[in-house]
Amino acid sequence: MSIGITVELKVEDIANSIRKLKKEDKETLLLLLSGKDKEIKKRLHEIKSKKVKTLTREEIFEGVL
Secondary structure, three states: OOOOOOOOOOHHHHHHHHHOOOHHHHHHHHHHHHOOHHHHHHHHHHHHOOOOOOOOHHHHOOOOO
């Protein structure tokens, strides 16, 4: 047996809810909507498990400034 439910939401209400999100939550929402969340989670796991080394700020901007 299954039960169906219909929910009506105004686009304005959704937009207002998104505006009220913290920056970190907005970034998470963007990743989820972009479909890249699995890739990002994988990379984060690699960094935390020290499988890869992140670049320092100096390494990133070396030769640029």
